[in-house]
Amino acid sequence: QKEVEQDPGPLSVPEGxxxxxxxxxxxxxxxYFMWYRxxxxxxxxxxxxxxSSGNKEDGRFTAQVDKSSKYISLFIRxxxxxxxxxxxxxxxxxxxxxxxxxxxxxxxxxx
Amino acid sequence: xxxxxxTPKHLVMGMTNKxxxxxxxxxxxxxxxxxxxxxxxxxxxxxxxxxxxxxINESVPSRFSPECPNSSLLNLHLHALQPEDxxxxxxxxSPGRESLLPNQYFGPGTRLTVT
Numbered sequence: 272q273k274e275v276e277q278d279p280g281p282l283s284v285p286e287g288x289x290x291x292x293x294x295x296x297x298x299x300x301x302x303y304f305m306w307y308r309x310x311x312x313x314x315x316x317x318x319x320x321x322x323s324s325g326n327k328e329d330g331r332f333t334a335q336v337d338k339s340s341k342y343i344s345l346f347i348r349x350x351x352x353x354x355x356x357x358x359x360x361x362x363x364x365x366x367x368x369x370x371x372x373x374x375x376x377x378x379x380x381x382x
Numbered sequence: 383x384x385x386x387x388x389t390p391k392h393l394v395m396g397m398t399n400k401x402x403x404x405x406x407x408x409x410x411x412x413x414x415x416x417x418x419x420x421x422x423x424x425x426x427x428x429x430x431x432x433x434x435x436x437x438i439n440e441s442v443p444s445r446f447s448p449e450c451p452n453s454s455l456l457n458l459h460l461h462a463l464q465p466e467d468x469x470x471x472x473x474x475x476s477p478g479r480e481s482l483l484p485n486q487y488f489g490p491g492t493r494l495t496v497t
Contacts, residue, residue, distance in 0.1 A: 279422075303484045314386075314472050314488040315425065322482075359424055366484045367413045367432055367476060369440075372424035 274298055277373025286382050290347040293361035294373045297341065301371070304336050305361040306345045309375070315359060319345065350380045365376055385409075386489035388473050394495045397463060403492045405456040405473030412478030413437075414456040415486060416448055419470045425488075431456060434478055463496045470494075 272274055277294045292306075303322050307315035319334040321327045327334045335344040343362070347354055360373040386407045390440040395401050405414065413432045427465035430438035431450040445467075458471055470493050474486040 305485065307488075312470070312493070314470075314490045317485055317487060320483075361486075363484050366482050367479045368430060368438060368484075369427050369483075370486060374415050375422075375424050377418075 274371045275373045279374045283379045290350050290369040292358050292376050294343050294344045300364045301362045303363045307359040308328050309357045352380050352382050355380050388489035388492050392493045400461045403458040407475040411475035413476045415474040417472040465496050468496045
């Protein structure tokens with residue numbers, strides 16, 4: 272079993288819809304949770320990060336962590352074609368060192 | 383500024399060549415990383431430098447040789463690579479061990495093709 276599970280998609284949504292992405296993890300020692308966005312042939316871009324259970328909002332993006340269920344989510348409201356990318360969750364136990372990445376979910380927002 | 387720069391953007395090399403990838407950050411970060419990413423896969427960690435010392439080597443073949451000349455620079459020396467080493471090589475940095483922030487910031491990557 273992988274330490275972090277993420278559905279690779281693709282996930283296709285119409286413009287303006289809410290995009291819902293999630294990851295599950297197995298190690299309860301994980302305490303730092305991040306979401307990256309990666310456009311084709313580019314490096315990953317840090318979108319959101321959180322270190323505790325609950326919600327964190329930044330513009331159209333909301334990150335959610337449920338440590339009791341070992342489940343993290345990213346919601347994108349009012350999705351735009353420019354949101355079409357691969358979204359990777361990344362989790363780690365400490366403030367430096369190895370990130371455990373999910374497989375990445377490819378999102379396609381159609382006009 | 384959360385910029386990590388990498389050069390070159392693209393590199394084509396033969397199996398007998400020696401080349402180097404370069405990475406630079408000016409955020410004062412004390413941890414720097416090399417990742418390898420194949421198409422439609424997540425990044426795979428290769429090396430971690432913490433305070434300019436090699437802290438993690440993920441059993442990477444010796445044909446990849448990292449170097450951290452100072453806290454802002456990270457190199458990856460390549461020698462006798464194989465075609466299966468063709469990939470996007472990503473550099474990242476993070477504040478480091480003494481910070482509570484694990485956020486890693488990635489560069490744009492070097493797309494390497496081994497012929």
